[in-house]
Amino acid sequence: MTAPSAARPAPVRSRPRLRKLSTAAPEPVADGVWLLRGGLTRTMNVYLIEETDGSGVTVYDTGEKGMAGAIVGAARRFGGLTRVVLGHADTDHRGSAPALRAYADVLCHPDAVVQAEGSGGRDYWRMDELPVGVRLLHGFTHRYVWDGGPVHIDGTVDEGDVIAGFDVIDLSGHAPGQIGLWRKHDRVALVSDCFYMNDMYGRPQAPAPPLDPYNLDTAQARRSIAKLAALEPAIVLPGHLGPLTGPDVVAQLEAAAGDATSVGAEL
Ligand SMILES: [Zn+2]
Numbered sequence: 664m665t666a667p668s669a670a671r672p673a674p675v676r677s678r679p680r681l682r683k684l685s686t687a688a689p690e691p692v693a694d695g696v697w698l699l700r701g702g703l704t705r706t707m708n709v710y711l712i713e714e715t716d717g718s719g720v721t722v723y724d725t726g727e728k729g730m731a732g733a734i735v736g737a738a739r740r741f742g743g744l745t746r747v748v749l750g751h752a753d754t755d756h757r758g759s760a761p762a763l764r765a766y767a768d769v770l771c772h773p774d775a776v777v778q779a780e781g782s783g784g785r786d787y788w789r790m791d792e793l794p795v796g797v798r799l800l801h802g803f804t805h806r807y808v809w810d811g812g813p814v815h816i817d818g819t820v821d822e823g824d825v826i827a828g829f830d831v832i833d834l835s836g837h838a839p840g841q842i843g844l845w846r847k848h849d850r851v852a853l854v855s856d857c858f859y860m861n862d863m864y865g866r867p868q869a870p871a872p873p874l875d876p877y878n879l880d881t882a883q884a885r886r887s888i889a890k891l892a893a894l895e896p897a898i899v900l901p902g903h904l905g906p907l908t909g910p911d912v913v914a915q916l917e918a919a920a921g922d923a924t925s926v927g928a929e930l
Pocket of ligand 1 (some may be wrong): 753755756856902903
């Protein structure tokens with residue numbers, strides 16, 4: 664596979680009506696954080712985070728490719744797009760990223776670069792382990808609805824870096840170099856696909872580890888859920904559906920992690 668071009672694409676052209684079809688209006692979910700729910704079933708989450716210096720918004724995850732116009736339009740209301748951070752590089756999270764490079768740099772964890780600039784997860788997924796109906800549906804949507812294709816990565820971020828007032832945390836396992844954003848003072852976490860609140864058919868469910876056929880390392884994915892639980896978040900903003908909030912957030916995350924320690928000990 665050839666590397667994606669580093670040249671900037673042309674600005675996104677989209678009609679307001681199409682934008683509304685692809686994505687709901689921005690929804691405030693935490694101080695300075697806005698959720699854009701996209702896709703036909705509104706299960707694709709993109710977050711806008713106001714920069715602490717007021718210069719605009721960081722985009723965290725980019726949903727499916729049809730959301731690009733809506734993301735740009737929403738970002739304009741907050742002063743424009745300052746940077747795009749991929750929580751991980753799966754096709755339904757990098758979908759709009761190539762188009763958004765017209766406006767800002769696209770960043771991800773060093774371990775996610777190969778997938779962002781390459782197959783978007785396809786080269787380690789085990790789709791043959793999915794039920795046949797799901798395999799056909801996902802195969803179609805990954806290719807024709809979700810994926811905007813390989814995206815040139817302009818720079819990397821890692822645990823210890825700070826983005827728009829949030830600390831970068833490593834939540835790998837589901838995907839290589841999956842990262843979350845954590846703000847300690849109000850206990851807000853943005854976590855991409857650290858856990859799922861929908862099943863393989865898109866139906867809502869209690870938080871659970873991502874499906875094994877889509878994971879690079881399910882044991883590590885469980886340890887990342889346990890790591891998130893140990894932070895004791897008050898509100899968790901996942902890559903699909905959510906938010907996860909309320910008095911039992913930590914208990915729900917611990918249940919999703921299962922016995923992550925013993926899983927790790929077996930390896
Ligand atoms: Zn996802």
